[in-house]
Amino acid sequence: MATIRDIAERAGVSLATVSRVLNYDESLNVADTTRKKIFEIAQELEYVTTKNRKSKKPSLRIGIIKGYSEIEEIEDTYYLFIRHSIEQLLEEEKIQYSIIGKEETIERVKELDGIIAIGGFTNAEMNNLRSWDRNIVFVDYSPEEEDFDSVVVDIRRAVKKALNYLISLGHKSIGFIGGRDSSEQDREEDKDIRERYYHEYMNSKGMLKEEFVRIGSFTPASGYKLMKDILETGKYPTAFFIANDSMAIGAYKAILEKGLKIPDDISIIGFNDISTAKYIVPALTTIRIYTEFMSETTIQMLMERIRDERKISKRVVIPTKLVIRESCKEI
Incomplete structure (x- = not known):
């Protein structure tokens, strides 16, 4: 298991800084970019590649759209970790990707082969996404429309x-x-x-x-x-x-x-x-x-849409696990 020292060495900061960032110490005066870097390294050191992946089509271009702000991503790092693991998998597959905004022009979106949407979206934002007419997979969000793919948690x-x-x-x-x-x-x-x-x-x-x-x-x-x-x-x-x-x-x-x-x-x-x-x-x-498994499933579903031209939508429900540590006690 990764230690705080491992994270500190990778991030180029002190052990105390890593400890205070991971414990969300608001009194610590450190840039948001440093906070994000520490969180990303902590997640990366826990990441294990389950199999050797080779890209079949290195020219694919994928857009990643976030249903949350930069500040929200740092304060609730759950979505940061999902995005980070998705990006790692895309890099292993040698698939090009970019972060796109909710208000992207149709002209730019048409250059993309598919879109991964992370988090929740308002009705107005969903209407805009629908107008793009692209292959889209939603992560941790299931639109009411049955023509969208989604990966959610039970x-x-x-x-x-x-x-x-x-x-x-x-x-x-x-x-x-x-x-x-x-x-x-x-x-x-x-x-x-x-x-x-x-x-x-x-x-x-x-x-x-x-x-x-x-x-x-x-x-x-x-x-x-x-x-x-x-x-x-x-x-x-x-x-x-x-x-x-x-x-x-x-x-x-x-x-x-x-x-x-x-x-x-x-x-x-x-x-x-x-x-x-x-x-x-x-x-x-x-x-x-299981954020890594959610990410793997998301990319597999998107590739089915793009490469296999699957037309029928899927909704995949991922199980969870209770991890027992030290914060609960029998009374």
């Missing part, structure tokens, strides 16, 4: 795994900290799918306590603020399921500032298993999403 089972594990440890009071991409915070359709399945599961068990639920954005700062808000009430659950690892890292800070210990006082389960998760203390128990 979120319902993942949420069930996390909550079942906490219950197996004896926890009867389990909170939830999550986020929403939309600025609309009240509509049912704007709820993140992890939030929906948490409510569904906890309701089915008769264990739902809304006072232990907080919703913000998918960032460490939001995880810190939301956890702090709950702790300041003086009443909190013995465990939390948190919608992503970045938020969980922020929640760690709030818990430690309160003088509480993880997992002695509060158990934490995250989501995504970003490379940072294993380096924080205590190491984070989380739901692993």
